[in-house]
Amino acid sequence: MQEYFPPINKRDDDELISIANDTTGEWQKDAIDQAKEELKKRGISEKEQQRRFEEQLKEDNKEWNEELKLRKAEEYSLLEKSSLILFWFKEIFWDWHLKRDGYLLKYRQRRQFIFVGFLLTVASFGWILMQSPSIDKQRMDEINKVDNSKWEKNYIGDSLKAAEKKQIDTIKKRRDSSLRSE
Numbered sequence: 213m214q215e216y217f218p219p220i221n222k223r224d225d226d227e228l229i230s231i232a233n234d235t236t237g238e239w240q241k242d243a244i245d246q247a248k249e250e251l252k253k254r255g256i257s258e259k260e261q262q263r264r265f266e267e268q269l270k271e272d273n274k275e276w277n278e279e280l281k282l283r284k285a286e287e288y289s290l291l292e293k294s295s296l297i298l299f300w301f302k303e304i305f306w307d308w309h310l311k312r313d314g315y316l317l318k319y320r321q322r323r324q325f326i327f328v329g330f331l332l333t334v335a336s337f338g339w340i341l342m343q344s345p346s347i348d349k350q351r352m353d354e355i356n357k358v359d360n361s362k363w364e365k366n367y368i369g370d371s372l373k374a375a376e377k378k379q380i381d382t383i384k385k386r387r388d389s390s391l392r393s394e
Contacts, residue, residue, distance in 0.1 A: 213242065213246065214240070214242050215245070216243055216246075220246040220250055220293050221246075221250050221253075222245065222377065223247075223250075225251070225254065225256060226264065227263050228247045228250055228251050228254075228278070228392060229247075229251065229261050229265050229268065230254075230265070230268060231243055231244060231247035231385045232244055232247040232248045232261065233261065233262075240352060242383060261357040262353055269308075279314075280314045281310075283313065283314035283315050283316075284315070284316050284317065285317055286315055286317060286318060288317060288318060288321055288322075288325075293321070293325055293382055295326035296321075296326060297325050297326075297328050297329040297332065298329060299329075300325070300328075300329030300333070301329075303326060303329075304326055307310060307322060325360055326344060
């Protein structure tokens with residue numbers, strides 16, 4: 213016989229009735245058998261067990277229905293709303309179980325805020341893309357305004373002259389070698 217913590221024989225009657233009538237599969241068969249045996253030792257008949265178990269179920273259902281009412285109207289805080297809008301690309305992969313868990317208002321709000329976040333992102337990228345040509349034009353205008361003729365003469369001019377001279381020398385060598393070979 214397996215031991216449980218707290219031990220089955222130390223639990224109260226209602227908990228033993230709940231274990232003995234387990235319908236959720238939460239308890240092992242050995243625990244259920246121990247609970248039934250302990251209830252017999254305490255002199256609680258099966259009829260009494262059934263009556264108390266049904267009362268427990270009614271109370272649990274009442275509490276669950278109250279919880280569902282609260283969940284149905286629960287909404288996101290301002291910080292959570294902002295987070296959904298700003299980080300929609302992360303949030304889109306999480307919390308799709310809200311409707312199933314009874315959070316109907318949160319479910320609708322979540323979809324709306326993710327959509328708003330998506331639209332803001334698309335609008336931001338669109339605005340950036342529309343501004344890009346004018347920014348490029350401004351930059352090119354600034355570059356064209358700068359007088360760099362001295363720099364060109366000093367750095368590019370010398371290297372261009374050297375390259376031209378090298379090309380001319382190569383052409384002359386080829387011409388001379390072709391004349392000699394004839």
